[in-house]
Amino acid sequence: MKLDLSLTVNGEAVSARIEPRMHLVDFLREVLDLTGSHAGCEHGVCGACSILVNGQMVRGCLMLAVQAEGAEVWTVEGLTETGAIAALQEAFVARNALQCGFCTPGMLVAAATLLKANPTPTREEIREGISGNYCRCTGYHAIIDAIEQAARA
Amino acid sequence: MNELSSVDRPNSYIGRSVPRPNAKRLVAGRGQYVDDLRLPRMVHVAFLRSPHAHARILSIDSTAAKAAPGVVRVVTGAEMAAVCTPWVGVLHHLKGLKSAPQHALVVDRACWQGEPVVAVVARTRAEAEDAVGLVEVAWQELPAAVDMEAALATGTPVIHPDLGDNLAFTREHVGGEPDACFADAESVVVQAVFHTGRHTGVCLEGRAILADYNPAEGRLTAYHSNQAPHMMQTVFAKHLGLREGDVRVVCRDVGGSYGIKVHVYPDEMATAALSKMLGRPVKFAADRMEGMVSDIHARDHRIAARAAVTKDGVITAMEIDDLTGIGPYSVYPRTSAVEGNQVVNLCGGPYGLRGYKARTTVVFQNKTPTCQYRAVGHPIATTVTEGLVDLAAEAIGMDPAEIRRRNLLADDVYPFRNLAGLAFEGLSHHACLTKLLAMMDYEGLKAERDALRAKGVYRGIGIASFIELTNPSPFMYGIGGARISAMDGATVRLDPDGSVAIASGVTEQGQGTEAMLAQIVAGAVGVDLSRVRVTTGDTETTPYGGGTWASRGAGIGGEAALQAGNALREQILVIAGAMLQAAPESLDVRGDAVVDRDTGAERLPLEELGRIVYFRGDTLPKDLPRELVATRHYTPKDYPFAFTNGAQASYLEVDVETGFVKLLRHWCVEDCGTVINPMLVDEQIRGGVVQGLGGALLEHCVYSPEGQLLTGSLADYLLPMSGEMPDIAVAHVETPTKESALGAKGAGEAGTAGAPAAVQNAINDALRPFGARVFAQPFTPARILPALGKI
Ligand code: FES
Numbered sequence A: 001m002k003l004d005l006s007l008t009v010n011g012e013a014v015s016a017r018i019e020p021r022m023h024l025v026d027f028l029r030e031v032l033d034l035t036g037s038h039a040g041c042e043h044g045v046c047g048a049c050s051i052l053v054n055g056q057m058v059r060g061c062l063m064l065a066v067q068a069e070g071a072e073v074w075t076v077e078g079l080t081e082t083g084a085i086a087a088l089q090e091a092f093v094a095r096n097a098l099q100c101g102f103c104t105p106g107m108l109v110a111a112a113t114l115l116k117a118n119p120t121p122t123r124e125e126i127r128e129g130i131s132g133n134y135c136r137c138t139g140y141h142a143i144i145d146a147i148e149q150a151a152r153a
Numbered sequence B: 001m002n003e004l005s006s007v008d009r010p011n012s013y014i015g016r017s018v019p020r021p022n023a024k025r026l027v028a029g030r031g032q033y034v035d036d037l038r039l040p041r042m043v044h045v046a047f048l049r050s051p052h053a054h055a056r057i058l059s060i061d062s063t064a065a066k067a068a069p070g071v072v073r074v075v076t077g078a079e080m081a082a083v084c085t086p087w088v089g090v091l092h093h094l095k096g097l098k099s100a101p102q103h104a105l106v107v108d109r110a111c112w113q114g115e116p117v118v119a120v121v122a123r124t125r126a127e128a129e130d131a132v133g134l135v136e137v138a139w140q141e142l143p144a145a146v147d148m149e150a151a152l153a154t155g156t157p158v159i160h161p162d163l164g165d166n167l168a169f170t171r172e173h174v175g176g177e178p179d180a181c182f183a184d185a186e187s188v189v190v191q192a193v194f195h196t197g198r199h200t201g202v203c204l205e206g207r208a209i210l211a212d213y214n215p216a217e218g219r220l221t222a223y224h225s226n227q228a229p230h231m232m233q234t235v236f237a238k239h240l241g242l243r244e245g246d247v248r249v250v251c252r253d254v255g256g257s258y259g260i261k262v263h264v265y266p267d268e269m270a271t272a273a274l275s276k277m278l279g280r281p282v283k284f285a286a287d288r289m290e291g292m293v294s295d296i297h298a299r300d301h302r303i304a305a306r307a308a309v310t311k312d313g314v315i316t317a318m319e320i321d322d323l324t325g326i327g328p329y330s331v332y333p334r335t336s337a338v339e340g341n342q343v344v345n346l347c348g349g350p351y352g353l354r355g356y357k358a359r360t361t362v363v364f365q366n367k368t369p370t371c372q373y374r375a376v377g378h379p380i381a382t383t384v385t386e387g388l389v390d391l392a393a394e395a396i397g398m399d400p401a402e403i404r405r406r407n408l409l410a411d412d413v414y415p416f417r418n419l420a421g422l423a424f425e426g427l428s429h430h431a432c433l434t435k436l437l438a439m440m441d442y443e444g445l446k447a448e449r450d451a452l453r454a455k456g457v458y459r460g461i462g463i464a465s466f467i468e469l470t471n472p473s474p475f476m477y478g479i480g481g482a483r484i485s486a487m488d489g490a491t492v493r494l495d496p497d498g499s500v501a502i503a504s505g506v507t508e509q510g511q512g513t514e515a516m517l518a519q520i521v522a523g524a525v526g527v528d529l530s531r532v533r534v535t536t537g538d539t540e541t542t543p544y545g546g547g548t549w550a551s552r553g554a555g556i557g558g559e560a561a562l563q564a565g566n567a568l569r570e571q572i573l574v575i576a577g578a579m580l581q582a583a584p585e586s587l588d589v590r591g592d593a594v595v596d597r598d599t600g601a602e603r604l605p606l607e608e609l610g611r612i613v614y615f616r617g618d619t620l621p622k623d624l625p626r627e628l629v630a631t632r633h634y635t636p637k638d639y640p641f642a643f644t645n646g647a648q649a650s651y652l653e654v655d656v657e658t659g660f661v662k663l664l665r666h667w668c669v670e671d672c673g674t675v676i677n678p679m680l681v682d683e684q685i686r687g688g689v690v691q692g693l694g695g696a697l698l699e700h701c702v703y704s705p706e707g708q709l710l711t712g713s714l715a716d717y718l719l720p721m722s723g724e725m726p727d728i729a730v731a732h733v734e735t736p737t738k739e740s741a742l743g744a745k746g747a748g749e750a751g752t753a754g755a756p757a758a759v760q761n762a763i764n765d766a767l768r769p770f771g772a773r774v775f776a777q778p779f780t781p782a783r784i785l786p787a788l789g790k791i
């Protein structure tokens, strides 16, 4: 069985016919070729699949694509093109707040969500704010620095 | 020609914290990890894995699976064995190491829960997984050998009857006079039994391979999330009946590796074999649950250890008895005996002992195979050694920093060979410890700890000195018969527009390999960093090399790049000399131009030199060499390994009611020789520290008595999260290796080597008022509360 799905992804209207069991992150990656969102665990723990759905941060591996009917979805690709997360990206590069980069798209979404709610967070608030996103490479210190730097910029 | 080292050159990038060239792509979501790639006619494989720790296959019925939607092929172990030959993970120099032939798919008997049994290939991964659920395997469950302590006991099933017993490897080493030291009536003997919990790497990107066998050419191209493409080229060729030259391995972006992605995995071999069988691209991307039972595990050790110390604080001897369970097979081709062997080599490493005795016993068991994971053996040896040193200090009433000062090898004894037989070219234990104590304000911290203790707040300070093996020579694997290159190469080329291309055999998984290479070559040639681009991770286009493991990227790959860059600069200057009617020695390359060496005055832009050489060679003297490309290789020859050293400290608080540990601060001072990019090195240290902290406090592969992994998802297997990790201060002492012009040693593993020991010692410092101690990692409340007598 397949269902029709229409939504907006990174500002573009998208329609597709998909299996209802397909998760949103797989839909983005496999159907739309938006491979910037990653699947690190597929059970809602690691945060690598974090994206924005109707302005809220969502784990793309926990949401079915069909649940996004009519929604407005933003991924790292769109957020990059609009410049919405440019300050964070610049700080991440300057501070080497990524190594393998696999966690980074999700981490940037988490950081942007944090800064939107709290534009001048303390280090502790940043550590708490991104605690739902695993990074296996950096040990987090540089990520905290980069978010702090972006918040000050 | 005057041969300046890169470090001396006016336009050197050595020692500068420039950002990585590939980072911009990754923050924009434009990485190319294996699962992002898609090829025409590509199909997907999913595996039925053994649900049992030990079980015989009675029959397999794949009728329903074959008829399922989208299914292309279902392959059993017997069919797979006809295409992919089995392997045996032994090395000749690890004398007596034995293992059994391991197949890509189980042929008749599964030996761990998670071993791949049947491969199902379908149009999509979801369809393949659906069909896996339809494969019917009739199993005869067999008694399992799970507990490593019982592996050699009578009554425990022998996993591979042909091998006689469950003993894979054992080695004992005695140096100096340990027995006399322990018998000395004036000395105090301290002892403990340490456990380092079995854990694993959990690369955020799971293992993945996209294998594309093209029958028209008889060639296999494997896009692989891997650290050692040339090694895999050899392995694929050997076991799939291809010539090495007909296998190409491409490693684009790799989403974390840490030693996990440098081994031969049966499911990845099966994927390559399936591509050969089907003549079309086959993709395998391990999901997290299957990764937890099939990625290598590590550090499953029990170590009984003791040390003798004189009343005035001289540690005279250590004795180590290590037992480790490695799963049912020694992993190919690096083997699973290296970790235990390293424990024998490394314990006591920072100290000048009079007696040393160490033994490892490596046993088979029905659990996921273990093998080399970041800092192989070092976190274990450091935990044991530094735990003993703190016990010795306590026994004689000496400050932990003071006892280290009295026993660490002096900074001027080098070169030095220790009782374990390790050769040290030049270490800086005292300089590192002194810097560490100053950085952390040791005396101030002790006062704070004591003042808080009076108020019922239990904080602890833990120190750990360590050594770390880097820049391995062929003594690591090559002498044991493995085709794992200790040499690495770099090709450096000047293109017509004056830009420089580097191709290197070392690989990038986020450490900053490509940035490091670019910095070295930009400085050596004399061009701006922005004019340099780097290719790694492709057996077809890079010089042969070992890849990235054992902290060898900068020390070996970087030195090859430096030599190649120097050679290219010489080529440029010879041609420029002819064009300018000047002696090549009077010229240099700086800022994208050939300049007068003494005045720095610009003589000829590189772009113009490129134009003439490539398009107007008719205007150059006939016999002038026109090569603008140089390849150089490098292998360490003087020392088997370039040891590094350092010291770490942890400051933490134990909640004595709940048993929870709160990390407050962490410090690391280490000496990796020449630091090429301080920012990247510091981040390697920090990332390594946190992986060490994970193993010390959280990560644990817990098994049921039947051999079922109980922590098989990230909901149960805990990883360090940002909220519970401390800020980590990093500093360096630089003792360059004299073996190479660059002087760099490795930095990728030092953080992991020392962190668990520092935490262990800090927890035991915090618990000291209660007379409680813990030596079993991870140090969870379930271990701390019993030590406190609370449960
Ligand atoms: S992939 Fe969604 S949280 Fe890990």
Ligand code: FES
Residues within 6 Å of the ligand: A097, A098, A099, A100, A101, A102, A103, A104, A134, A135, A136, A137, A138, B204, B255, B256, B510
């Ligand atoms: S950079 Fe590798 S997981 Fe975060």
